[in-house]
Amino acid sequence: MTVFLRRLFALAVLVTLSAAPALSQEASGSGDAATTEVRQASDALIQVLNDPESRAALVEMLKKAGEEGQAPAEDGTTAEGETATADETPAGSSDKEGFVLRVGEYTRALADEFGAILDRMGHSLNGLWLVLSGEIPVKWDRAGDILLQVGVVLSAAYITYWAGQLVAYKIYPKMATRARYGGGLTRSFILLLTSVIDGLTVALGLGVGYMVALAAYGGVETGVTLQESLALNAFFITGMANVALRFVFAPRRPELRFLPFDDDGAVYWNARLSLFTYWINYGVLLAVPLANIAVSFVLGNALRFLVVLFGMLYLIVLVARNRVRVREGTKTYAKTMQSALAQRALSNLGSLWHLGAYGYIVAVFLVWVTRPFDATTIILRATGFSIVTIMGGMALSLIMTRAIKGGVRLPAELNQKLPALQHRLNAFVPRVLKLTRFVVFLGTILLLLDIWGVVETIKWFASDTGQGIVGNYGSAVLVLIAGFLIWLAVMSWVDLRLQSRVGYIVTARERTLFQLFRNAFTVVIVVMASLLALSEIGINIGPLIAGAGVVGLAISFGAQTLVKDIITGAFIQIENAINEGDVVTVAGVTGTVEGITVRSVRLRDLDGTTHIVPFSSVDMVSNFMRGHSFHVAVIGVAYDTDIAFAKEAMFEAYRRLQETDYKSKIYGDLEMHGVINFGASSIDIRARIKTTPGDQWSVGRAYNEFVKLVFDERDIEIPFPQVTYHSAVPPYVDNLKKSKQGSQSGPEPEVLADDAPPGED
Template identity: 40%
Template sequence: MRCFAYGLVLLLLIAPPLAAQTTGDAAAPAAPSPAPAQDTAAELVRLLENDEARAALIARLRQGAAAPAADATAAEPALVRQIAERSRAIAEGAAAGLSSVARTLSEVGSGALNLGRPGLAALGDLALGVALVALGLAVSYLLLRAAVERSRRWLALRAAGRGWVGRTLGLAGGMLFDALAVLLAWGAGYALALQVVGGATGRMGIGQSLLLNAFLMVEAAKLVLRAALSPRQPILRPVPLNDEAAAYWFLWLKRLVSLLGYAFLFAAPVLATTSLAAAEALRVVVMAMALVIAVLLVLQNRAPVRAALTARAAQGRQDMLSRTLSLLGQVWHGLAIFYLVALFAVWLVNPREALSFMVGATAESALAILAGGLVLFLIRRAVHLSVRVPADLAERLPLLEGRLRAFVPRVMQAVRTVVLVCIAALIAQAWGLVDFLGWLASEGGQRVAGSLLSAGLIVVVGIAIYIAVSSWVEYRLNPHYGTAPTPRERTLLSLFRNAFTIALCVLVLMLALAQIGVNIAPLLAGAGVLGLAIGFGAQKLVQDIITGAFIQLENIMNEGDVVAVGGTSGVVERLTIRSVSIRDLSGTLHLIPFSSVDKVSNMMKGFSFHVAEIGVAYRENIDEVKAAMQEAFDQLAQSAHGAGILGPLDMQGLVQFGDSAVVVRARIKTLPGKHWVIGRAYNEIIKQVFDARGIEIPFPHLTLYMGQDKQGAAPPLPVEVTPVRPKARLAPVPGR
């Protein structure tokens, strides 16, 4: 009841078109009849013919013109007065309808109901003729419906497994069979009314004609319901409902259509031929019954509809459509009941114009919602189909599908927002709240719409350019297609992609703002001043960028190189215009800004050398050591590591006399970065060859020298052997 009260107050505040129509209808009965209009004209002629009366009239008109203009607030009814007038109109209409019902019931109860000229006999003849036509309609339509149901089952079997095309054709065929059944039954009833009931005259009565027309319109409405819900053929059902829900809604909607259709198109017009009050009472009672049934249907389906509307939000979606549907799911029953009560109240006040306005506005709103939903459905289907990248393209551009899937939800959210705004504008246009189409047709509306459309196109084109350039860079960096990129190409392409993305974002933003009417000249000037301020305040950042630019121009290091920068050695993983990221041997990632770099040592530029410095004992023959080192190199060249060797062994000979060894040096020229693995393999082979040849590789040890006398003989070394005595064992202590 609280919802009803709030709804009625809201109806009084937001229905100016209904108020205008209601005011017009309320003023219509007060318009003077032709006879009083003629009396007024004669009185005006008499006043103009009399000089004194004419002078008095002119003076009064001048006095009225000289009077101060009425206040604008007095010209327009105040809000309280508008509410009072609309409340009075609704109350008067409701009171008139209820009084008509009460008067008719009292007349029926007292036996004073006047049936008018036809009389009881004529009413009995009318009822008999109508009953015969109704019986013929019912029998013929039931027989035809049985054939139609078999045809619909056959169409459902044919449509199974044929996709949406087969279901659409089956649905169209079922509607065609239903329409033929209705037309044949209507034709049979028409022939029965003319040939049998009409008798020798061959003319049907008004009641029979009303029944046939009501049958045709009611069954046409049921045909649409049967096609939309298809309670017995689920394969042909276009709406997403299960069998139980489809049967439930078809049953109750069919009852409502039959109740309203036959009451307003047949029963009430027939009663109007005998008693207008009885016809009006019947309409009020039937509308009240339909209102009660509709409210009960809304309350019974409150929870299922809420669950369906909040399903997107329950799945974790947080877009505008999900939030709108979730909010609507919480209050939809109150809005529906308010609409039904308002429809009934408007029908009581002005059943001709106001009711037609509400029905038309409702139909336009429903069409706007259906059209918006269809547009969203088609866009979603098209986007899902386009996001699926072909297998060969996905192999060439492995990141393209992920990039598209990252952009598509944002684009879809913007499209949903635009469609929802358009739906809201069309609904407001249908109810007369705003003249959206008129504003759109005006110069200002076209300018705003064109600006927004241009800005949206600029953003879409910018996104497309970004995806195209990023895909091209990704293709160039793919080593499995085309020419394998060099480290310098990888570095420069990565830097180009970052710089191009920043420049494109700034350009698209400026162009979009310019299209919607924002003056970008102050923004450009402010950006220049801000850049100057940043240049003075962030000198380290400027130094980083300048040093990084020169390092890139000199091509001293690229991604994947092993370098020593700022006291840190490792593999270059990421290189930007401002800093370099290096991962060392232990796996630690170091970020080094270029402002702190004074020297860059690249260990993988062009080629590499493994420097083998082998220490041997002083007693070894150097030529034999060189031959052993050459033999080890020959074995290395014949192994799997030989592909990384670029030249012969560079033997440099003995280079150092150490404390306990002499050092022989040799160099092996290798591919960039291969000197570590080739050096390890060469050391293993050196150890094996030296062991086979008996070449000693000295290691730190101590030699005891006893000295010599003048004759060259060494003095004897006295050695005393002391026997080791076993340690005495202590006797165990009892108790321990």
């Protein structure tokens, strides 16, 4: 029964609303009785709509009637007799078809809404045409009385307000002087105090206007009339709006201005926005209700539409004319800021501010067109929530941008223990913050659309579908974060194990095995976290795992060399044949091991060339870094050298070597092997020095220097390949030389025939 009464009341209201223009059109031919009835119904409806409580009760009753009219009954039918279904998608249709149908339904709904808005706009303008054409009569005597009452009340209010402002402007210069030489706190206090004084002048004007209304047109018992109350409300709201504008821009009071406006800009924006507040407030709060009372509701509806339309066009033109001016001013002010992040954010805001302004103006206009009776409440509420949402989103974005730019900074002590931890965090956290910043931006846009009624974001998130999607993707994100934290913890543990400390020295084998473990664990954690995340968002990972097995089997058959590399490398590591940092010879290449993977070893030779050697090509490993090493010294001396003397010189060189820093790298005494070879030009003496692994080359070079030094001191010749030529002199030539020398002191000796060369007498 209650539902029926509510529907009946709603139907009566709708019939009254729709029939009022038609009945007004027929008033000239239907007689005074019909006109009187229509006028009474219209006046009653106007009284209901102008009273906030009655209007709210009517709206709530209509909403409940609509909801109950669509609620399904126990037998599965709605109140209209239609069968209620859980899903409008036909049985057997695919998810794709259902999605297409939902998109089409949403598009159709948007088109219907747009058509309804255009129809409402046309209906509003049609009411103005009815009044101008004379089909709806205007009672000029009643309108004149109303305008006279409103004019008297507003005149009294504004005369009092202006008088109060003249008094206030006499004390403002002294307050501005104190603000100029005072600090920030004094400046803020004086700005607040001037705003309070401005508000008091508005309140004083409101009080005087109310008293004039009581004295001239009302009484203590009856109070002020509806039109006088509307005029005073419009005066007070407009006055307080102008107080707020003066608080923000502080025109002609630069000492109190916090925003970066110059004097001309502050006066310009205060005047333009003040004009807009006068137009909107007096148009919607006063002119429209007076038109409803004096003429007809259709005239008030048309007047409301025109006031809002021209007000929005005025704002659009204002934004378009000052778009470049505001952008350049914002960029100029951004250059004065010290933070580069703040400069970039403010510059971007200056470049995009007009888009947000256009969107806000259009949204306000649509609210005024679609919800004219409670538009003020909706706009104030939506504007407040929008400001809070934008400020929150900007604050979060700035915090994350600062963290992205600055990176993660760990304490010095922790950074010393785990030097790679900060690098790993900075490789992951900034990317996550960038994604989060995008999510915050998208969430801010969706919340703004929900606030203005474009998209029901909160309602969708509260639905089962929204909660399911958010829960699934949230779980996937948590899985990825948990996987990263586990990987980070394991990598930090590996770093700790690879650090040498008192009483613990990291061996090359441990370093190599932990490096392989690190690579293998990274692959495992990435694969497992990815599969679990895909599973959380609803993707069946069974086919992925099966496909990976098939692909792995195909690879194992098709890439036998790769399998051989891995297996050979595994056995090499089990036998501890190669470790990172060792000097080895593999596949004919000698160099230092820089890295080992599951299938290859990376060497760098003496020339600095890097060699990647796959384990499948390794048939023998020569490691120079196992246990201990030897420097084998083979010293060559001349054949006429005393061997014992040369050995003693080699021992002396060894004793000098032990007096240097190389003593800690040498095990035991010099092993003298003695003469090992008779060469073409030298006798080779061999000795051997036992050293720590990998130090045989440096120790050998130092020992050779001392050998050269000692040999030079003791005149021991170190031969080098050379050839000695000997010429044979005939005996008769030698006798001739002797005879020439003897002829100077005595007779020349006889030359014997036997001494003559062959063939001479």
